[in-house]
Amino acid sequence: MADSGSTIFAPATAVGKAGVAVIRISGPQAGAAVQLLCGQIPRARMATRADLRDPATGERLDDGLVLWFPGPKSFTGEDVAELQVHGARAVVADLLAVLAALPGLRLAKPGEFARRAFDAGKLDLAQVEALADLIAAETRAQARQALRQLGGALGAAVEGLRAQILRLRAQAEAEIDFPDEGDVPGGLVAAMAPAFAALDAELADLIGQAARGERLRNGYTVALLGPPNAGKSSLLNRLARREAAIVSSMAGTTRDAIEVHLDLGGWPVTLIDTAGLRALASADDGDPQLAIEREGIRRTQLLAKAADLRVLVLDATAPVIDDAFSAYAAEALVVHNKIDLAPAGRGALGVSATTGSGLAALETLLAQKAAAALSEEDGLPSLVTRARHREALEDVRAALLQARAQTAAELVAEDLRRAADALGRIVGRTGVEDVLDLLFAEFCIGK
Ligand SMILES: Nc1nc2c(ncn2[C@@H]2O[C@H](COP(=O)(O)OP(=O)(O)O)[C@@H](O)[C@H]2O)c(=O)[nH]1
Ligand SMILES: [Mg+2]
Structure with missing residues (x-):
């Protein structure tokens, strides 16, 4: 290219x-x-x-x-x-x-x-990533985070850390070139201890922001779980305000997960419809229809685990908790659908995908949960937005930890060099050729 x-x-x-x-x-x-x-x-x-x-x-x-x-x-x-x-x-x-x-x-x-x-x-590499994120942003919170990164905020933080590490490295190099007779082994690292501690705290803070930043990019994921026919697909369509999922009174209609992206009060929420969960008798092995359903259930279990929030949708006319999803019942948000036919049971939010009643309350609740998971503590969007950034920062931290354990100045200098290189990867100074082609392919033509 x-x-x-x-x-x-x-x-x-x-x-x-x-x-x-x-x-x-x-x-x-x-x-x-x-x-x-x-x-x-x-x-x-x-x-x-x-x-x-x-x-x-x-x-x-x-x-x-x-x-x-x-x-x-x-x-x-x-x-x-x-x-x-x-x-x-x-x-x-x-x-x-x-x-x-x-x-x-x-x-x-x-x-x-x-x-x-x-x-x-x-533009540095983090800014290029931010440009891709900004073009793809679907909610205000996502745009805000991308804009901050496009302005060079992550690059500036990285350069600040890098400068501190390079200063330490210069000290170590000086020690190699002009060793002092009176030096005690480990004396160099002991003198650097406050600088190491400050760097570690800063790195921990940045890594701590990663989960929120990555989640904001991808959206807060909510999996709709429950028995077949409870109305999961109807609910998703109603919340998406379009026919994204197939609705049918035939149990087991949804095999593949369908996801829709919602903007709830400025927060990105990815709603995932799943195949209904029900306990299948293993005696049914060999029935191709059931084999497909079994696979759907296996995928649902994986999605349920990976989601940020699980919403258990039960049919208000028969709100039974089956073995297949009892594991989620305790921590999931329980919703009773079809309250146009029967009242919601105790402890459950009542909704009707058919009449729309209760849906505003459900949306508010989902927005609150998303806000709690994604919102900023200090009023600023997260600086760390991708797994790539987080992994590089973890490498920096590991290299610094190793440097602190060394006694020979040569080895301290070498670990500091690795730490600086890992930082350089974030902004695209070093070792990023493989990342580049993947990243630029994310853009559409004309960007
Ligand atoms: N009366 C009533 N019927 C509903 C409601 N939600 C869904 N249904 C019906 O229940 C059946 C199963 O719905 P579907 O969304 O496919 O359920 P899923 O298997 O959980 O995805 C369909 O015939 C829907 O029309 C509701 O709130 N009230
Ligand atoms: Mg369905």
Whole structure:
């Protein structure tokens, strides 16, 4: 993907019928392309109205705005142009065809603009991840967290830690080069003890934020569990306000888990519908229908375990707790559905997927649980948002712990070097080639 000599272009907005579409061009030929299309290079960073023409025929393709960002003060660090045109499929298709025909220009690959920004040092790796998260954000809390990371907050924290570690390393290196006759073994590490303790506390704090940050990115997961026909799928559809899951009076209709993403008061909640749980007699082995149901139940058990919250949905007309899900009954949120047919039992929240009664209370309860799990203690979103960050921080902590146990200055220096490298991985300084391709593939074209 490191073909940086070419000039790339792509629509930066989703294709379809829209008021405005943005086409982005980046690379050494961006200026020539703008000159050919618009007959001029507009003033830098000023919106300029221009006719956009096919240079081959002179035909006017659209009347739009052109923005010119000469490198290095641009998103990618290269010469960049943005064409704001009418968001018609025909206009965009014509302009893309004209651009493709120009020498040295080609359509960008997914994430290629962001990749160039990263290669030019405009964004560190954590910021690139944040950009992907921001584009994917479905709720305000997710957008807030991504924006903080895009602003470089994680990178700044990492650089602060790295600078402290490099200072310690310099001390260790000095000890190797100019050993003092009077040194006692372990004296070096003893002198560093306060610095090690401070670093460890800071790392523990960051790692402590990880669970919340990762959960906010992925959504607070709620699994709907219960016997077949209790109305789990109906409830999910009702909460999603669309027909996501198949509803049927035939028991065992839902085999695969269906999930919908809800925004409950700004908090992302992923609601998972599951196959109904019921105790199956092992004597039924060999019945293919039951084998499928058995597999569905096995998957449900796994999902139930992994979810942040389990909601046990029972039929209010027959709220029996079967062996198959009795294990969840104690800690799950118990909901009695079909209260249009029978009143809810004691200790259960009564709802009706058919009439909608009780659903507002259920939504409020789910939002409260999500808020409790995701909300910030200090008023700021989590700095650590991905398993990748958390694992690197754990490696840093382990390397520092090892450094503290050394007596020889050489070994202290070596452990400190490993700690600094692990930090470097978070922002993409070291050992990230394998991560890069995966990450940029997360983007769609034009980003
Ligand atoms: N009267 C009534 N029927 C419901 C309600 N919720 C679901 N049902 C019906 O119960 C049957 C099973 O619903 P479904 O959502 O497929 O249950 P699941 O197996 O738990 O997913 C369907 O015939 C639904 O129409 C409800 O609140 N009231
Ligand atoms: Mg179902």
